[in-house]
Amino acid sequence: MFPKRLLAIGLFAAAVFARAGVSRAQWVPTNGPGDGPAVNAFAVIDSDLFAGTDNGIFVTTDNGVSWSAPNPGLTTQVTSLLAHGNDLFAASYSEIYLSIDLGSNWTVEDSAFFANANAAALLLASNGATLFAATDAAASFGDPGGNIFHST
Numbered sequence: 001m002f003p004k005r006l007l008a009i010g011l012f013a014a015a016v017f018a019r020a021g022v023s024r025a026q027w028v029p030t031n032g033p034g035d036g037p038a039v040n041a042f043a044v045i046d047s048d049l050f051a052g053t054d055n056g057i058f059v060t061t062d063n064g065v066s067w068s069a070p071n072p073g074l075t076t077q078v079t080s081l082l083a084h085g086n087d088l089f090a091a092s093y094s095e096i097y098l099s100i101d102l103g104s105n106w107t108v109e110d111s112a113f114f115a116n117a118n119a120a121a122l123l124l125a126s127n128g129a130t131l132f133a134a135t136d137a138a139a140s141f142g143d144p145g146g147n148i149f150h151s152t
Helices: 002-020
Strands: 039-047 048-053 056-060 082-086 087-091 096-099 123-127 132-136 140-144 147-152
Touching: 048 082, 048 087, 082 123, 087 123
Parallel strands: 039 082
Antiparallel strands: 039 048, 048 056, 082 087, 087 096, 123 132, 132 140, 140 147
């Protein structure tokens, strides 16, 4: 009986010490993107972290130490971001934008579906080659880069 008890105590001690050695993530504040606008979404492509804010899109390549606007022309409120391979999609209340060059240039995807949605929010997701977009009034799916969205 003694060896079993010793084994149980040894396993318990090992578990306690192993748990104590587990590294825990720590949050570190950064300067944040822009002049402190609300951050609504994040997306990552390689080592670039994109933040969708109330004042457009910002990017950091140094873990949030510094932020810049890859294209100051895209200043609309961004409600959702989606990294799909090397493509970056950004959603606003009435448009879906696509960048194929890490945010330097943007094109408007076919957003006629959302024109009359009177959306309170727009969310983006993907599954394989299919892009999904949703508002509080409608949902849609399409082929990324195909400029075609279909009602569900």
